[in-house]
Amino acid sequence: VCFVPGGSDCSISFISHVLGKVCVQGRQKEILSVLVPQLADLTRSDCIWQRICWRLLECVPDRWMEAVLLGFVQRAPGADALSRLLGNLVVKNKKAEFVVTQKLLLLQYGHTTAVLQNLLGYLALDSLRRGLLIKVLQELLETWGSSSAVKHSPPEQQQYISKAILICISHLKEPEIESCRQELLRSMMEGVKCHLDSNLPQIRRLGMVVAESISAKINTDGPVLKFQYEEDDEVRELKSLLAQTPPLCVVPSLPDDDRNEKADTAPPLALGGNKSSATAAPAMPDEESDAELDSDDDLVPYDMSEDKELKTKAPVYIRDCIEVLTGSEDVDKWEATVKALESLVRKNPAATREVSVELAKILLHLEEKTCIEGFVELRQRAQVAVLTTDPIRVAEYLTSQFYSLNYSLRQRMDILDVLVLAAQELSYPKSRGKTKHSDAQKPCIQLIPGSDSSKDWRKIVDERIKSKTQRFATGQSQVETSSPNEFNSVAGHFFFPLIQHFDRPLTTFDLLGEDHIVLGRLVHTLAVLMYLAANTMAVTAMGRALLEFVWALRFHTDSYVRQGLLSCISSVLLSVPGERLLEDTTEELLEAQSWLGDVMEKDPDGDCRRLALQNLLLMENLKKKLRTVPS
Numbered sequence: 026v027c028f029v030p031g032g033s034d035c036s037i038s039f040i041s042h043v044l045g046k047v048c049v050q051g052r053q054k055e056i057l058s059v060l061v062p063q064l065a066d067l068t069r070s071d072c073i074w075q076r077i078c079w080r081l082l083e084c085v086p087d088r089w090m091e092a093v094l095l096g097f098v099q100r101a102p103g104a105d106a107l108s109r110l111l112g113n114l115v116v117k118n119k120k121a122e123f124v125v126t127q128k129l130l131l132l133q134y135g136h137t138t139a140v141l142q143n144l145l146g147y148l149a150l151d152s153l154r155r156g157l158l159i160k161v162l163q164e165l166l167e168t169w170g171s172s173s174a175v176k177h178s179p180p181e182q183q184q185y186i187s188k189a190i191l192i193c194i195s196h197l198k199e200p201e202i203e204s205c206r207q208e209l210l211r212s213m214m215e216g217v218k219c220h221l222d223s224n225l226p227q228i229r230r231l232g233m234v235v236a237e238s239i240s241a242k243i244n245t246d247g248p249v250l251k252f253q254y255e256e257d258d259e260v261r262e263l264k265s266l267l268a269q270t271p272p273l274c275v276v277p278s279l280p281d282d283d284r285n286e287k288a289d290t291a292p293p294l295a296l297g298g299n300k301s302s303a304t305a306a307p308a309m310p311d312e313e314s315d316a317e318l319d320s321d322d323d324l325v326p327y328d329m330s331e332d333k334e335l336k337t338k339a340p341v342y343i344r345d346c347i348e349v350l351t352g353s354e355d356v357d358k359w360e361a362t363v364k365a366l367e368s369l370v371r372k373n374p375a376a377t378r379e380v381s382v383e384l385a386k387i388l389l390h391l392e393e394k395t396c397i398e399g400f401v402e403l404r405q406r407a408q409v410a411v412l413t414t415d416p417i418r419v420a421e422y423l424t425s426q427f428y429s430l431n432y433s434l435r436q437r438m439d440i441l442d443v444l445v446l447a448a449q450e451l452s453y454p455k456s457r458g459k460t461k462h463s464d465a466q467k468p469c470i471q472l473i474p475g476s477d478s479s480k481d482w483r484k485i486v487d488e489r490i491k492s493k494t495q496r497f498a499t500g501q502s503q504v505e506t507s508s509p510n511e512f513n514s515v516a517g518h519f520f521f522p523l524i525q526h527f528d529r530p531l532t533t534f535d536l537l538g539e540d541h542i543v544l545g546r547l548v549h550t551l552a553v554l555m556y557l558a559a560n561t562m563a564v565t566a567m568g569r570a571l572l573e574f575v576w577a578l579r580f581h582t583d584s585y586v587r588q589g590l591l592s593c594i595s596s597v598l599l600s601v602p603g604e605r606l607l608e609d610t611t612e613e614l615l616e617a618q619s620w621l622g623d624v625m626e627k628d629p630d631g632d633c634r635r636l637a638l639q640n641l642l643l644m645e646n647l648k649k650k651l652r653t654v655p656s
Contacts, residue, residue: 037077038084045089048096057096061110065102068109079112087120094124099136104146116153126161131168134185138262141189149196159201162193163208169235170216176582179629180227184259187231191266194242206243213239217250224542224585230254234263242267339365343376343384350387356395363391363403370410381415382422389426389436405443412447416515420444424522430531437534437543441550444519451512452557516558520567524551524574541583548578548589555596565609568601572613579620584630591624591636598643603651618644 047056067074085093094111101107115122129136129144148158168174169186202209213236220232233252240250254260339361340346346369349355349362370377370384377384388408393400412419423440426432512519527536527547536544555571558564575590594617598606606614617640624637 037081041081041084042086044081045085045093048092049089053092053096057100061097061100062102064110065106068106075109075112078110079114082111082114082121083117087118090118090120091124091128094121095129098125098129098143098147099140101143104143104150107143107147108150111147113151113153115148115157122157126157126164130161130189131164131186134179134182136185138188138266141185141192142266145189145192145196155201158193158196159205162190162197163205163212165190165193166209166212166216170212170219172219172222173582175219175223175228176584177629179631180225183228183231187235187263188266190235191238191263194238195267197242202243209239209243213243222539222542224545224583227259230260231263234260238264238267339369341369343369343373343380347380347384347387350391360395360397363397363400363407366407367403367410370407370414374414377411377414381411381419385411385419385422389423389439405439405446408439408443409446409450412443413450413511416447416451416511417518420447420515420518421522424519427523428526428529428531428534430534432534434540434543438546441523441546444523445550445553448512448516448519448554448557451515452510510560512557513561516554516561516567517563520551520554520558520563521570523547523554524570527574528577541581541586544578544581545583545585545589548586549592552589552592552596555593555600559600564600565602565605568597568606569610569613571597572610572617576613576616576620584628584633587624587628587630587633588636591621591633591640594621594640595636595643598640598647603647606647607651614644 044056044060047053064074064078068078082093082097094114097110098107101110111121115125125144125148129140145158145161148154148161165186169183169190175183217232217236220228220236223229223232233254237250237252339358340349346362346366349358353359353362385408388404388411391404397403412423423444427437427440527544530536530538534540534543536547551571551574555564555567558567571593575593578586578590581587581590601610621637621640621644625634625641628634628637
């Protein structure tokens with residue numbers, strides 16, 4: 026690269042125009058992958074080349090500035106190299122300032138962490154640019170603390186903004202922190218509240234990590250925020266951004282000889298450190314240690330090899346279980362009752378029906394007295410057993426309590442989980458008593474049963490062969506017993522009470538307001554119940570009611586709720602017979618199809634767009650299927 030032959034003066038504006046034109050025409054990678062490394066090497070020790078590079082970028086027209094700047098930021102080997110290449114371009118050029126402080130940070134979110142470190146490290150390297158660093162941090166925190174931004178922006182963008190905030194904080198100096206401490210504290214409190222209100226675990230975890238980092242930075246001497254969350258690779262990456270080495274402390278690479286000398290001298294230092302730490306521990310006098318070792322030598326251990334643990338017997342009657350759970354002070358008996366209650370309920374259905382509502386009420390309010398392993402699962406299994414034993418009365422009680430006063434959000438979500446698990450058990454009678462409850466917190470819809478399809482048709486063929494075959498062999502016939510779908514007659518008792526009062530706010534419960542996390546669980550529960558109601562008598566009425574429910578909430582701001590609404594549409598399309606859909610819900614389907622198209626194109630959440638596309642494909646398949654059926 027050589028722009029100035031023979032030391033004569035010349036203008037490089039033409040080269041700047043060529044560079045901008047090439048970059049904006051899509052050849053940015055080809056030219057800058059060669060140009061940037063050479064300029065970074067030339068500007069390392071030559072201030073003339075630095076001035077040439079600054080002038081080269083200053084002469085780029087504004088309409089091409091973004092393409093050129095983005096290429097330099099992406100391909101610079103570090104923040105110090107980017108500072109040599111750009112100089113104070115962001116201070117002199119308004120377009121460059123907009124690109125660096127607004128577009129690359131707030132309007133785009135597809136860049137790597139290295140690009141963010143280059144960009145923000147470049148702003149932190151010069152006193153003239155540090156004012157822009159503070160300004161960028163304030164705008165990032167304002168976006169991070171906006172409830173509207175948290176609701177409407179995708180998780181990837183919120184993660185990108187969180188990384189930028191942590192990198193900015195790592196570059197702040199103590200005087201700068203002191204000058205904006207109150208503003209940082211206010212932004213932190215607003216932002217963490219918005220993130221903790223989200224239904225998505227990833228968003229809540231982002232809020233916790235950023236709030237902890239800001240709190241640790243502004244409260245070096247006092248108490249700091251501390252949250253409990255599971256550390257994964259994303260959390261560790263975020264925390265590593267705070268521990269990065271500032272660009273001002275970048276050490277040039279050492280020659281091989283010096284590096285070997287440093288490596289040779291390192292082990293003695295490490296050994297010395299270990300030695301000093303070992304000797305720093307207080308040594309115990311020999312006499313005291315010997316006395317402690319010999320003090321118990323005269324005691325003979327008691328032989329407990331044949332001892333047996335006394336086990337408390339669990340009650341054998343349902344009413345005895347109720348007495349133990351409500352009034353017994355015997356902790357061992359209470360624990361034995363909790364563990365045995367599910368099997369006892371299933372073995373005694375007649376006795377359970379006599380006290381089913383009372384037992385459901387006790388289990389709904391039951392709290393853990395002792396530390397029992399799997400207490401939540403044991404209680405949930407007992408609730409499911411009671412509900413499947415007496416479905417109508419217990420379902421009416423639970424659905425009425427869902428909209429009652431003086432219940433916690435946790436209890437309301439427990440009601441929804443129990444309804445889903447019981448509906449699954451009732452709709453698949455052969456698996457009764459053997460349903461898996463490990464996924465109770467996350468009920469899901471299996472939209473396309475894949476590998477079971479071949480078994481289904483083979484089973485139908487075998488049944489037809491058996492029904493038409495005459496057998497003359499003696500002995501007990503091996504006829505497979507079957508039981509009816511018990512969810513058929515009770516599906517409406519599970520579904521309709523839940524969908525009736527969702528728009529009526531209570532003093533302590535507002536589904537359409539701040540309690541949207543329960544609304545999201547309710548919507549997903551309705552989708553599962555709708556899917557399980559396939560081939561039932563009430564499926565058409567349930568489908569029509571569910572479509573009206575979806576239409577009322579289609580513009581909800583929370584992505585988790587919108588995902589549930591789209592799952593509801595999938596359930597309706599898969600459960601309601603196609604002929605009934607077209608005859609009874611034609612208008613609703615046309616409105617839903619238009620809405621699904623808008624969601625697929627404009628929704629910021631990727632899962633919502635995927636579900637909308639899936640629903641549109643289901644509609645197309647339904648139309649094709651109905652066209653091929655002869656009239």
